[in-house]
Amino acid sequence: MKKILQITFVFIFIVSFSQGQEIIKERGNLSNPKGNIYKSLAVIDQREDKKIGEMPFGDNKEMKEIVFPTTVDNFLSQWYTESNHKGGKHELVLVLKRLKTSIGETDGKETEADVDFSAQTFLKEGDNYRFLYKKDTVYSFKNKNISEVVVKNIPVIIAMFMKKTYTMKPVEGSVAIDALTDYESYVKANSDAYKNEQLKDGVYLNYISFFNQTPELGNYVLEKNNRGQVLRAVKDENGKKDKISANEMFIYVENGKAYKKTYSGFLELNKNEKGFYLIGNRGFILPVRNSAVFVSVGGSAGGMYGGLAVGLVGIFERGFRQNKMKKDEKTEVYIDPLTGEYDFSDE
Template sequence: MKKILQFTFIFVSILSFSQAQEIIKERGNLSNPKGNIYKSLEVIDQREDKKIGEMPFGDTKEMKEIVFPTTINNFLSQWYTDSNHKGGKHEMVLILKRLKTTLGETVGKETEADIDFSAQTFLKEGDNYKFLYKKDTVYSFKNKNISDVVVKNIPVIIAMFMKKTYTMKPTENAVTMNDLADYELYVRNNSQAYKNEQLKDGVYLSNTAFLNQTPEIGNYVLEKNEKGNVLRAIKEENGKKDKISANEMFAYVENGKAYKKTYSGFLELNKNEKGFYIVSNRGYILPVRNSAVFVSVGGGAGGGMYGGVAIGLVGIFERGLRQNKERKGEMFEIYIDPLTGEYDFSNE
């Protein structure tokens, strides 16, 4: 009788524990539409806090912990394999830095929530790794069923990240496994732009070219308007003109001083112990969006951002209004991500 009671207690404990969890499920697929070159996906979990978060679910608003059905490596590796049946030649490694949910305020019937996501991907060749892509951002949502929206959008965010990764070319420089522990620090310590005091004059078409200090070959002359704004760069060789428009440039360096291309024109690019930065604000350097744009992450009902239409129209429209106000607002240091060349707004 005692053994029966013990078994019953254990069974009830396991059942209660399982009921206190909300399982993340696959949504859509991770297939590469341009042809698969990666035979496998491996996930290295570098999260300091492995707990994703807890949210209220159902009519009773029971607090449940959001979890993967197995380890995140097993979950994503299997999902990737199921989505890409034809094996490629290379291996892909995904470094997960952060995956955290946060519940926000409730206004009326709608509740706000965030998903903080940070990850990097690398192409693996033997014992060497080549950087592919990085995403480090916070996705914000608002919905009356916010917990369902959050848990269903976690795999969507991962799928969107993978879809973007497929479009990226690996860097030429390969690193070892030890360098993956803090790849950003490795880039800072080994990039010419960070190491050298003097920058090379010229036109740079990408963040990688700027980091390696490899401007476009040839004697390009900057053509400016009456206000001093750069319109294009022109090179004349053998009677032929080669033009690079301002929109094609990542940055240019003139007399040792760098200028970064933004939506509103070129801004001075400064450097300190933290890295390269411009002094501006979000509303000035980014275009204002007043309409929603959604990316499909898989066919059928699994594609797209769950709850995205309602969330997107509200969120993006409000961001557009906020950007209009910010154009006249406070200026602050906005750092350039050394891995992607994108703006880092983490200090806002």
């Protein structure tokens, strides 16, 4: 009798515990369409707060905690292995910085919600790691069944991140595992652009060459129009001319001052203790783009993300759905030292 009571108590505890949780499930696969070079995926969970969030589910709006079915490392590594049956040479490491949900305002029958996501990936070679890709953004949703939509799209966000990782080449320099604790600070501490007081004059075609302070070789002369706008850089050596158009430039430095190519032309690049930044806003710096990135959710075979194809749900990176800043308002927009992308988190 005592044993039966114990079993009953355990069963009731398990049922009541599971009722307060909403489990994240695999959606589609994490296969590498260009051939798998990674034999395994490991996750380093650096989240300060391991709780993803609580949201209301069902008709009765019961508050449930969103959770992985097991540890995030076990969940993603198993999902990766199931998606990539052919083994590769290298290990892939995902460093998870943030994964947090939050509920926003309700407009009519629809409610807004955000998923704050931040992660980095590295190729592991022996005891060293080479950076691949980083995503640090907030995805926004709006739907009448907002909680269900968010839970379905968390694995979609991860899948999009992984698909992008597969296309990236690892950086040349490798680091020990200690540097993964704060890789961005490590990069800044070892970047000539951050360390040196004076920037080298010249033309830089990408963010890596700029932060490493390795401009294009040779004596390039900037050609400008009558308004002082740079049109191209020209090098004349040994009777041969080499031209770099303004559109090919990432940054040029003249008299120690950097200028970044944007949709509105070259803007002065400033520097403070946080990093390099422009004064502007998203609409001023980038061309107009479609406000929504649509991906599928569901479980059928095929499709862009390996079978996410039941119904379309709009995923918006914060700032695309609505820009909190007015067109004439400007702020400091920093250049990410890991990707060269703009950081619009202050908008």
